Amino acid sequence: MNLRAIGCNVASAAVELREKLAFDAAKLAHALAELPARYGAEAVVLGTCNRVELYIARTDADAPVHSPLIAEFLAEVHSVPADDIRPHLYEHADTEAVRHVFRVAAGLDSVVIGEAQIAGQVKEAYDAAQKAGACGPLLNALFPAAARVSKRVRTETGIGRGHVSVSSAAVDFIREVFHTFTDKTVLVIGAGEMGRLTLTHIQELSPARVLVTNRSREKAELLATECGGQCVPWDQLDDALVQADIVLSTTGAPEPIVPRRRFDDKVRHRRGGRPLVVFDMAVPRDFDPRLHDGDRVSVFNVDDLTRVVDQAAAERRKHLPAAEAIVLGEVAKFVQDWNRRKDGPVIGQLTAEVDRVREAVLEPLLAKLNGKLTDAERAYIEGAFRLFQNRLLHGPIAALQEDSRTGHGGTLREALMKLFGLKG
Numbered sequence: 001m002n003l004r005a006i007g008c009n010v011a012s013a014a015v016e017l018r019e020k021l022a023f024d025a026a027k028l029a030h031a032l033a034e035l036p037a038r039y040g041a042e043a044v045v046l047g048t049c050n051r052v053e054l055y056i057a058r059t060d061a062d063a064p065v066h067s068p069l070i071a072e073f074l075a076e077v078h079s080v081p082a083d084d085i086r087p088h089l090y091e092h093a094d095t096e097a098v099r100h101v102f103r104v105a106a107g108l109d110s111v112v113i114g115e116a117q118i119a120g121q122v123k124e125a126y127d128a129a130q131k132a133g134a135c136g137p138l139l140n141a142l143f144p145a146a147a148r149v150s151k152r153v154r155t156e157t158g159i160g161r162g163h164v165s166v167s168s169a170a171v172d173f174i175r176e177v178f179h180t181f182t183d184k185t186v187l188v189i190g191a192g193e194m195g196r197l198t199l200t201h202i203q204e205l206s207p208a209r210v211l212v213t214n215r216s217r218e219k220a221e222l223l224a225t226e227c228g229g230q231c232v233p234w235d236q237l238d239d240a241l242v243q244a245d246i247v248l249s250t251t252g253a254p255e256p257i258v259p260r261r262r263f264d265d266k267v268r269h270r271r272g273g274r275p276l277v278v279f280d281m282a283v284p285r286d287f288d289p290r291l292h293d294g295d296r297v298s299v300f301n302v303d304d305l306t307r308v309v310d311q312a313a314a315e316r317r318k319h320l321p322a323a324e325a326i327v328l329g330e331v332a333k334f335v336q337d338w339n340r341r342k343d344g345p346v347i348g349q350l351t352a353e354v355d356r357v358r359e360a361v362l363e364p365l366l367a368k369l370n371g372k373l374t375d376a377e378r379a380y381i382e383g384a385f386r387l388f389q390n391r392l393l394h395g396p397i398a399a400l401q402e403d404s405r406t407g408h409g410g411t412l413r414e415a416l417m418k419l420f421g422l423k424g
Helices: 015-020 025-039 067-078 082-088 095-105 117-131 137-156 166-175 193-205 217-227 234-243 260-266 302-312 320-368 375-405 409-419
Strands: 003-009 042-047 051-057 090-093 185-189 209-213 246-249 276-280 297-301
Touching: 003 015, 003 067, 003 095, 015 082, 025 042, 025 051, 025 067, 025 117, 042 117, 042 137, 051 067, 051 095, 051 137, 067 082, 090 095, 095 117, 095 137, 095 320, 117 137, 117 193, 137 320, 166 193, 166 246, 166 276, 185 193, 185 234, 193 209, 193 217, 193 246, 209 217, 209 234, 234 260, 297 302, 320 375, 320 409, 375 409
Parallel strands: 185 209, 185 246, 246 276, 276 297
Antiparallel strands: 003 051, 003 090, 042 051
């Protein structure tokens, strides 16, 4: 197996770097075309509000793609100095890379433990890579397996119980700022899945008004209707910011939709000094963080979730041992199945090659003894040669299968192929 999972997440890199490394549609398309072409590799690019990760698979005979190369690639794509990226990247290899993607898909490597959204994001990343033709045998086996592991973990443990998610944690965070919401106007910017989930939790607070805006008016109207809110046209965003007491922003815009100058020129003075709390759940961020003054305007982002999440997810942590056990079992099964798949052609070729040699030795011998042997004697000699062949192959095949079971079969497999002149 020649697999690497390389990236950064909320634990290794601050949001200031993660937002610079976020892939919009154009950059994602470029990456999924360039990675296979440049490195002769299979590739999946996963981007969420908490992580940016690249999964790279190559044939066993090729050199692995290590994190310094990926740092250079990310630097090139995002115009960020590689020296700023390199210290924040982690790299998981082979079996550990399998374990990592299984844990990510199951929500065990999230800010919010057991977060259900991440499984969908992993699937979307894989679907995008498939459509781009960037996947091959290993990743086409790995990501469907990750989806099955995620389902097992959520079905067989309590890791997903309750309504803890990034959006619900954001609402809990803001709940600590205000004691009542019946006189508050809440503005939700973005009508995607995150916006929809956020609105579900906001309705539990019974705010006076809910405003919904999105670049697509049709999506905003649909979401506003579902939650009993009011749709605000995108070009009236500044007016909505004047009215709002609380803003939850969830767009996928590649740059801030509310820069500091725009807010200062068109919003701040019209608010009359009323406090505004903004929870910016987007990565890249929707609001210029310099708007935060700790007095009249407070701007929080996904990295501020840690404290609230720790409190809300305490119950879920009790189920971590069971979830981790499922992951470890599935990792062992995947590695064993993959190596068996890799071993099958080698064992087949090895058997066929020894068959060929046996026949090449046996046929002239039987021809020379033609007429001197009974049918029983001829069968005995043929059986003896087959027995010799089986005993000869038993040791190499058993050793290969044992090494593959433990995830170390690649070197022995290559040695056997070289010794017996087998084709890859």
